[in-house]
Amino acid sequence: MRRTALDFWRVFWFLAAKGMRERMQYKASFLLTVLFRTLSTTMDFVLIAVILARFRFIDGWDVFEVALLYGPVTLARSIFDAFARELERFEHYLVSGDYDGILVRPWPTVFALLARKVDVTRIGMALQGLVLIAIGASQALPAGTLSPAGLAYLVLVLPLLGAMILTAISMATAAIGFWVIRIDDLYVFTMYAPLSAAVFPLSIYPGWLRGLLHTVIPVAFAGYLPVLFLLGKGGSGWVLVASPAVALISLWLAHRLWLTGERQYHSTGS
Amino acid sequence: MNQHRSAPAAAISADRLAKHFHIAETGRGVTGALRSLVSRKSRLVRAVDDVTFAIEPGSFVGYLGPNGAGKSTTVKMLAGIMHPSAGEIRVLGMSPQRQRQAVAQRIGVVFGQRTQLWWDLPLGDSYELIAAMYGVSPALAQQRLRRFDEVLEIKPLLDQQVRKLSLGQRMRADLAGALLHGPEVLFLDEPTIGLDVVAKAAIREFLREINASGVTILLTTHDMDDVEQLCDRILVINHGRLAFDGTVPGLRTAAGIPTTMHLDFAADLLCELPRLNGDIRATRDGRRVTVAFDRSRVSAARIVAAFQDCGEVTDIQISEPNIEEIVRRVYTA
Numbered sequence: 001m002r003r004t005a006l007d008f009w010r011v012f013w014f015l016a017a018k019g020m021r022e023r024m025q026y027k028a029s030f031l032l033t034v035l036f037r038t039l040s041t042t043m044d045f046v047l048i049a050v051i052l053a054r055f056r057f058i059d060g061w062d063v064f065e066v067a068l069l070y071g072p073v074t075l076a077r078s079i080f081d082a083f084a085r086e087l088e089r090f091e092h093y094l095v096s097g098d099y100d101g102i103l104v105r106p107w108p109t110v111f112a113l114l115a116r117k118v119d120v121t122r123i124g125m126a127l128q129g130l131v132l133i134a135i136g137a138s139q140a141l142p143a144g145t146l147s148p149a150g151l152a153y154l155v156l157v158l159p160l161l162g163a164m165i166l167t168a169i170s171m172a173t174a175a176i177g178f179w180v181i182r183i184d185d186l187y188v189f190t191m192y193a194p195l196s197a198a199v200f201p202l203s204i205y206p207g208w209l210r211g212l213l214h215t216v217i218p219v220a221f222a223g224y225l226p227v228l229f230l231l232g233k234g235g236s237g238w239v240l241v242a243s244p245a246v247a248l249i250s251l252w253l254a255h256r257l258w259l260t261g262e263r264q265y266h267s268t269g270s
Numbered sequence: 271m272n273q274h275r276s277a278p279a280a281a282i283s284a285d286r287l288a289k290h291f292h293i294a295e296t297g298r299g300v301t302g303a304l305r306s307l308v309s310r311k312s313r314l315v316r317a318v319d320d321v322t323f324a325i326e327p328g329s330f331v332g333y334l335g336p337n338g339a340g341k342s343t344t345v346k347m348l349a350g351i352m353h354p355s356a357g358e359i360r361v362l363g364m365s366p367q368r369q370r371q372a373v374a375q376r377i378g379v380v381f382g383q384r385t386q387l388w389w390d391l392p393l394g395d396s397y398e399l400i401a402a403m404y405g406v407s408p409a410l411a412q413q414r415l416r417r418f419d420e421v422l423e424i425k426p427l428l429d430q431q432v433r434k435l436s437l438g439q440r441m442r443a444d445l446a447g448a449l450l451h452g453p454e455v456l457f458l459d460e461p462t463i464g465l466d467v468v469a470k471a472a473i474r475e476f477l478r479e480i481n482a483s484g485v486t487i488l489l490t491t492h493d494m495d496d497v498e499q500l501c502d503r504i505l506v507i508n509h510g511r512l513a514f515d516g517t518v519p520g521l522r523t524a525a526g527i528p529t530t531m532h533l534d535f536a537a538d539l540l541c542e543l544p545r546l547n548g549d550i551r552a553t554r555d556g557r558r559v560t561v562a563f564d565r566s567r568v569s570a571a572r573i574v575a576a577f578q579d580c581g582e583v584t585d586i587q588i589s590e591p592n593i594e595e596i597v598r599r600v601y602t603a
Contacts, residue, residue: 011402018388018395101386103351105403106375115403116388263353266291267346 008111012083016118034124041128045070048199059201065231068136068146070199072154073223074129076162077195081122084167086113088191090174091184097267110171110258129159140231150230153240161247162222168250169194169217171258178261194219201228221246279363280324281455281486282348287357288510289318289343317343319510321357325488325503327454330481332501333490336594340510341490342459348488349379349457361455375404378448382460385444387432393443394428397450404451411450418446421476438469445476449485456480458489462496474499494527494591498566508597525599526564527591531573533559534585541580546573565591 024030048070052063061069093099093113105112133155140146146154173190177183198219202210214220221243229235292312318340325331335341346352348359350366350373359366366373379386387396401411419425422442427435435443441461448456458477462470470493477500481487491497497504497518504521506514514521521527526549535557543552543559550563550573559580561573570588577583 007405011399014402015399018391018399022391022395096384098384100346100351100379100381101384103370104349104374104377104379104386106371107403108371112403117390265352267342267351 011107011115012111012118015115016120019118020120030121033121037121038124038128041074041125045128045132059204060233061201064136064139065145065227065233066136066200067132068140068154068231069201069223069227071129071131071133071136072158072227073162073195073199073219074132075126075155075159076166076222078122078125078129079159079163080166080170081125082119084114084163084170085119085122086116087167087170087174088187090177091182094177094181094183094265099265100267103262103265109262110255126159130155145231147230153226153230158223158226158243161243162219164247164251165218165222166191166195168247168254169219171251171254175254175258175261178258178264190217198223218246218250279327280360281327281329281362282488283324283360284344284348285322285358285360287318287321287344287347287359288316288355289340289347289352290355291315291317316510318347318354318507321507321510321512323505323512323515325486327486328481328484329503330477330487330501331489332497332504333488333507334492334497334504334593334596335490335507335513336597339507339597341507344507345457345459345488345490349377350374375451376453377455377457378451378453379457380441380444380448380459380461382441382458382463385432385440387440387443387447389433390431392429393424393432393435396432396443396447397428400447400450406451414450414452415446418449418476421472421479422446423472438465441465441469441473442476445473449480453485455486456488458487458491460491461489462491462493470495492593494593494596498527506597506600508600513597513600521596521600522564522566525596527566527596528562528599529565529570529591530589531561531563531570532585532587532589533561533574533577533583535559535580536582536584539580541577544576544580546576 045067048066049063052058052066056062058066087110090113093102099113102109102112102116107115133151137146137151141148141151169190170187173183173186176186180186194213194217197205197209197213202213202220202224205213210220214225221239225235225239226243229237229239291314293315321340321344333341333344343352347354348361348366350361350370353367361373362376364373366377387393388399391399397411397415398408400406401408406414415424422445424443424446427439427443432440432443445461461477462473465473474496477487477489481500487500489496489501501518503517504514505512506521514524516524518527538557539554539559543554546552546561546563550561550568552559552561554560559577563573574583574586
């Protein structure tokens with residue numbers, strides 16, 4: 001069965017619109033959710049800013065530079081959360097057997113799974129990511145440490161790559177569930193901890209952890225490495241090409257793992 | 271293709287189909303659970319074991335068996351949800367595993383226990399989404415929903431959130447959802463489970479209509495009424511193997527489809543047990559008489575009437591034929 005990319009987008013946006021309309025029905029609750037989500041990530045950054053105000057630098061990065069790292073990663077996360085959140089709930093699909101319903105749809109299973117829920121309230125976090133980038137750029141642009149082209153890469157390209165890498169990590173973690181079922185706790189190691197780590201310059205971590213974040217869980221390519229180069233702090237221009245390559249390869253590998261796992265799927269229940 | 275054969279190709283076929291599970295042995299208590307973490311000891315369960323059948327287009331087939339007999343596992347393999355351990359499946363000439371998406375486009379699947387509709391959205395939105403997913407134009411979807419509404423009465427539910435529907439409403443809604451894209455084959459897993467008599471009747475009427483319009487239906491059920499009223503063929507599975515393949519009258523001849531009636535009398539019986547036909551058996555236990563009979567041959571009223579001289583009846587209970595009993599009879603017959 002041939003489906004065009006257009007078919008995918010049509011169905012996906014249809015879902016996004018439905019999801020948004022449903023959320024909007026409870027206007028107060030919708031706004032509060034967006035507000036709380038924005039506040040909670042802002043608090044995270046304020047905390048870092050306070051620490052930076054005390055120590056001035058984290059491994060040679062000042063608060064504005066950290067904002068330029070924090071911003072794109074936050075954007076990536078908001079895109080991922082809005083569209084690919086269902087992967088994180090995959091244990092539920094395995095335990096309840098709801099995955100059966102995904103397999104009987106005439107679509108690739110990952111797509112049909114993501115299409116179960118598109119949560120636009122997560123976009124609130126994107127706004128905050130943009131604000132962080134703006135704050136960072138307000139210093140870096142006049143100082144000449146960041147070029148306008150570099151800024152465009154940070155705002156337009158890097159968040160997408162980050163979202164792809166996060167989706168790949170999440171998909172691989174979920175795929176492991178085909179064998180072990182219980183994966184909710186695994187996410188702490190594969191997603192949440194690496195995400196928290198990725199908003200700081202990775203040079204502060206011990207070598208083994210840094211190695212892990214450059215390879216198995218390649219969040220380094222979603223922020224640290226490209227930003228390091230764009231701010232003229234080191235690395236080569238190749239990283240701007242390597243990042244998309246890493247994003248695509250990790251998505252491909254994760255999907256291979258997914259398809260292999262799917263053959264193991266033992267539907268539960270009657 | 272063999273040009274000389276004019277028989278239509280099967281809509282669904284299974285050839286030596288098998289599904290084996292390795293179930294980890296878990297010992298008792300905490301030590302047992304801990305031991306199971308390190309030991310690789312497992313037990314092989316043959317959920318489906320060497321099952322072969324072919325179903326002609328347009329049939330209405332009942333797939334029966336006791337709990338854990340392998341019914342759901344078979345249906346899940348036929349629908350492309352699980353991969354068989356061995357054997358070959360064809361649905362509309364394709365493999366549901368290797369050509370999952372192409373098969374999915376042309377089949378409908380309903381699980382009685384859980385919905386495939388969007389839990390948080392109004393029912394109407396679910397239908398819009400399904401139409402979009404299967405490439406059904408809004409006009410055609412509307413036209414089909416109007417037709418389904420005549421029997422299923424889903425129109426009043428369209429604005430309600432799926433989570434707020436009652437079980438019976440949800441089942442009707444799910445059926446309409448599974449047929450919205452005009453599938454040629456419909457798999458139903460316990461579609462009447464937990465429903466009241468009225469809801470069951472509506473669903474059966476609907477299924478009859480759908481089948482009459484040419485849709486091949488495979489139904490798993492516990493409910494012998496579903497089978498007697500709907501199916502033109504029955505497959506009985508037990509311990510993963512086919513135990514019977516035939517028609518409802520065929521099953522009746524082979525094993526009988528017994529209904530059990532309990533009659534409670536106010537006082538000790540004033541008469542001997544009345545003489546009844548050979549295939550009706552009555553037993554007495556104090557003031558209670560238990561009669562096993564075949565409802566298609568003799569009515570419940572006739573049975574009660576046969577006891578009219580025996581005293582005042584205080585209570586009558588009728589239990590429907592149950593599949594466990596029928597399967598037992600298939601083996602002992």
